[in-house]
Amino acid sequence: MVAILEISKLCTAYGKRRVLHEIxxxxxxxEILALIGPNGAGKTTLIRAVSGTLPIEAGQVQxxxxxxxxxxxxxxxxxxxxxxxxxxxxxxxxxxxAVMMGRTAYMGWLGRESREDREVVAWALAxxxxxxxxxxxxxxxxxxxxxxxxxxxxxxxxxPVLLLDExxxxxxxxxxxxxxxxxxxxxxxxKLAVVMALHDLNLVSLAADRVALLVDGALEALGTPANVxxxxxxxxxxxxxxxxxxxxxxxxxxxLPRG
Amino acid sequence: MLFGxxxxxxxxxxxxxxxxxxxxxxxxxxxxxxxxLRSETGIIMLRxxxxxxxxxxxxxxLLFSIALGAVFIPPQTILRILADQIPFVHIPxxxxxxxxxxxxxxxxxxxxxxxxxxxxxxxxxxxxxxLFRNPLAxxxxxxxxxxxxxxxxxxxxxxxxxxxxxxYLIPLGAFAGAILTVLLxxxxxxxxxxxxxxxxxxxxxxxxxxxxAATSSLMLRTDLQIYRAITFLMGxxxxxxxQPVLAVLPYMLSGMALLSLSGHxxxxxxxxxEEAQQMGLDIKKAKIFVIITASLTTAVAxxxxxxxGFVGLIVPHILRIxxxxxxxxxxxxxxxxxxxxxxxxDMLARILIAPSTLPVGIVTAMLxxxxxxxILRRAKKEVFW
Numbered sequence: 001m002v003a004i005l006e007i008s009k010l011c012t013a014y015g016k017r018r019v020l021h022e023i024x025x026x027x028x029x030x031e032i033l034a035l036i037g038p039n040g041a042g043k044t045t046l047i048r049a050v051s052g053t054l055p056i057e058a059g060q061v062q063x064x065x066x067x068x069x070x071x072x073x074x075x076x077x078x079x080x081x082x083x084x085x086x087x088x089x090x091x092x093x094x095x096x097x098a099v100m101m102g103r104t105a106y107m108g109w110l111g112r113e114s115r116e117d118r119e120v121v122a123w124a125l126a127x128x129x130x131x132x133x134x135x136x137x138x139x140x141x142x143x144x145x146x147x148x149x150x151x152x153x154x155x156x157x158x159x160p161v162l163l164l165d166e167x168x169x170x171x172x173x174x175x176x177x178x179x180x181x182x183x184x185x186x187x188x189x190x191k192l193a194v195v196m197a198l199h200d201l202n203l204v205s206l207a208a209d210r211v212a213l214l215v216d217g218a219l220e221a222l223g224t225p226a227n228v229x230x231x232x233x234x235x236x237x238x239x240x241x242x243x244x245x246x247x248x249x250x251x252x253x254x255x256l257p258r259g
Numbered sequence: 260m261l262f263g264x265x266x267x268x269x270x271x272x273x274x275x276x277x278x279x280x281x282x283x284x285x286x287x288x289x290x291x292x293x294x295x296l297r298s299e300t301g302i303i304m305l306r307x308x309x310x311x312x313x314x315x316x317x318x319x320x321l322l323f324s325i326a327l328g329a330v331f332i333p334p335q336t337i338l339r340i341l342a343d344q345i346p347f348v349h350i351p352x353x354x355x356x357x358x359x360x361x362x363x364x365x366x367x368x369x370x371x372x373x374x375x376x377x378x379x380x381x382x383x384x385x386x387x388x389x390l391f392r393n394p395l396a397x398x399x400x401x402x403x404x405x406x407x408x409x410x411x412x413x414x415x416x417x418x419x420x421x422x423x424x425x426x427y428l429i430p431l432g433a434f435a436g437a438i439l440t441v442l443l444x445x446x447x448x449x450x451x452x453x454x455x456x457x458x459x460x461x462x463x464x465x466x467x468x469x470x471x472a473a474t475s476s477l478m479l480r481t482d483l484q485i486y487r488a489i490t491f492l493m494g495x496x497x498x499x500x501x502q503p504v505l506a507v508l509p510y511m512l513s514g515m516a517l518l519s520l521s522g523h524x525x526x527x528x529x530x531x532x533e534e535a536q537q538m539g540l541d542i543k544k545a546k547i548f549v550i551i552t553a554s555l556t557t558a559v560a561x562x563x564x565x566x567x568g569f570v571g572l573i574v575p576h577i578l579r580i581x582x583x584x585x586x587x588x589x590x591x592x593x594x595x596x597x598x599x600x601x602x603x604x605d606m607l608a609r610i611l612i613a614p615s616t617l618p619v620g621i622v623t624a625m626l627x628x629x630x631x632x633x634i635l636r637r638a639k640k641e642v643f644w
Contacts, residue, residue: 053533077539084534092584093526101527105539111523111587157538 004029004160004193005050009059012049019045021218022059029160029191032184034198034208034225038238041214043197044085047165050195051082063161077105081154083164086147086171089138096134098149099124102156121156127186128152144175151182162186164196168203176200180207201255205229205247213237229253309582313595317374320602324370325362327606329614332358341367368501372563373605373619374598375504375511377570379560381597382518382590384571385578386553389525389586390546391445393459394576394634398557399568400460402444402467403437407554407561409470410436412477414562430510433558440466441554471566503563514556515594521549522587529584567601567620569627574600576634 003026010023020042027033035043048054050061052068061068063079071079081102089098102124103117125131128148133141138149147167154162164183168176184207187194198204204211205225213221213228215237221228231244234255241258305312322334336354340362343350352359380398387396387403398404414432447462448455524545527535536542560567574597578589601619604626608617 048533051537053536073536073541074539077537080537082534082537084537092579093529097526097585101530101538104523104527104535107523109524110520111526153538 002029004064006062010049010061011058012045012054013057019217023219025212025222027193027195029193030187031209032187032194032207034196034204034211035214036198036201036204036211037214042217043214044165047163047197051080051163052076074105077157079159080161080163081157081159083150083154083167085166086143086169089146093138094135095130095138095149098138099152099156102153105157120158124152124155127155144171147171147179161193166197166199205252226253229255309592313592316599317595320599321370321374324602324606325366328366337362368504372504373601375507376560376564377597377601378594379511379556380567380570381574381593382515383553383556385575385589385593386518386549388575389528390549391459392529395460397569397572401463403441403554403557404561404566405467405470406440407433407437407558408566409474411562412474416477427506429562430559433562434555437554437558441550507559507563510559514552517552518556519590522590525586565620567623569623570597570601573627573630
């Protein structure tokens with residue numbers, strides 16, 4: 001296996017306040033790594049720093065052996081795609097237009113679409129199960145469908161690395177399961193290296209190959225869900241007593257707040 | 260009072276030819292021959308062909324603007340006179356020399372200047388709205404027009420000393436004023452990487468008021484004619500003839516050509532700066548490009564036509580409702596429709612207190628202020644453009 005995304009001793013700060021402290025981990029092609037941790041632990045910050053929108057104080061992030069900070073915006077967008085947090089999208093763009101904007105890094109200033117761009121957009125729409133919605137306006141779609149638009153837009157960037165920032169927030173159970181199944185399939189079929197910040201610890205154990213636990217900007221634990229999601233560790237990290245029990249069918253660890 | 264004006268105009272007391280009678284005849288002729296346009300399919304056709312619809316509108320506005328004046332000249336005569344100007348085309352003259360010279364020396368340049376100004380203001384308004392992701396960003400409301408006015412007036416006062424060359428320096432002064440204002444307002448209005456509606460308008464009003472005050476005091480302290488100065492500030496064209504058209508043309512054409520190239524960039528920016536960057540847009544370069552081209556275009560419009568508000572607000576807004584928010588299309592359409600709107604406003608400015616004329620900025624403000632309030636109410640519900 002080859003590490004596509006290599007993060008070593010990454011530090012960032014907002015002003016004088018250090019937010020991330022010497023974070024190191026690798027992600028391989030076809031692997032899903034879940035980022036967990038209490039609010040304010042630095043999950044979103046880590047995704048912003050890796051995607052190059054937040055300056056890095058120290059350490060480095062490499063994609064396919066190249067340093068992210070030295071890449072131009074377009075080159076970076078051909079290597080790393082971000083699916084932002086779910087939010088209400090407005091605006092009078094069609095689904096197809098919105099996904100086509102994911103091709104910006106391959107287009108010139110004028111945004112003229114090549115045949116390859118159209119083919120990739122059609123592929124991305126199909127992957128995100130949006131082909132039938134191509135001509136609909138994004139403002140008319142439900143929250144789950146809008147989140148798939150953002151996923152398709154990221155897929156249209158055709159990157160080896162996909163970063164997702166709490167993609168299931170505000171979504172109903174059916175959309176959460178649907179989205180995570182999609183991401184899992186993409187990681188397997190397209191050999192994408194996926195980093196996904198997640199809030200719901202029970203989704204983590206179902207969807208992720210490995211888990212990184214962040215606490216106060218530091219990497220507290222890194223390993224398989226079974227290794228990281230232990231009652232002691234989660235209770236300490238979230239400062240709340242929890243029990244971890246095996247899933248009755250799959251046996252995956254389930255985190256339950258102690259009642 | 261308005262009714263009296265219209266009545267007077269119909270009776271031909273102020274306008275020698277009965278414009279409104281002609282207008283009615285024209286409309287009924289149009290309805291008889293193009294009844295398809297009145298039917299639903301006709302409207303759908305126009306919706307389907309936005310460029311055609313807006314070009315037709317602009318052409319009619321251009322013709323009516325040339326036709327209208329103290330002496331009414333029918334559009335078919337105008338077309339014949341204009342066709343006669345094309346090299347190697349000779350049309351047998353059935354018009355008087357006076358008609359030809361009125362059209363060619365007075366009304367044609369005036370009409371072109373008005374149309375170009377409207378196109379520039381509307382398209383730069385659309386670009387500012389896309390850049391700030393804010394539906395109320397109009398060159399006038401965000402103070403850029405006032406800043407450009409100050410720059411233009413500084414150059415005008417310098418023109419008193421420099422003579423003829425000053426005419427060509429006015430747009431440069433206006434450009435510098437516009438750029439400085441937009442940068443100032445943008446930085447004042449920015450909160451956490453966003454440019455919220457309230458801070459944008461407040462910063463625009465404050466900076467604009469300061470620039471207007473500086474402009475007024477400058478005008479009062481110099482030998483500029485007071486009438487010319489006041490009409491300039493109210494949005495009246497201070498100059499006539501071909502000279503200002505020629506001075507404006509290179510800046511406007513290049514400004515608008517560059518603006519119409521930024522459609523894709525503005526589309527991507529609608530997802531927010533951070534996401535645009537993650538999609539591969541060099542946002543620093545993109546923002547600088549849009550700010551410079553939009554400010555150049557605004558500045559030139561202000562330099563020769565005075566401070567005219569609300570065109571950049573009304574036009575893109577209506578176009579968005581009918582044809583959607585795709586900036587690749589919105590920018591060129593704004594140019595066509597902006598020309599039409601300012602021509603119509605200019606015709607109203609010439610009719611309302613005929614035989615004298617109102618500064619056109621007064622008419623656009625009367626149309627635009629209620630429109631502004633309407634958008635403000637609507638904007639509370641919308642977050643994203």
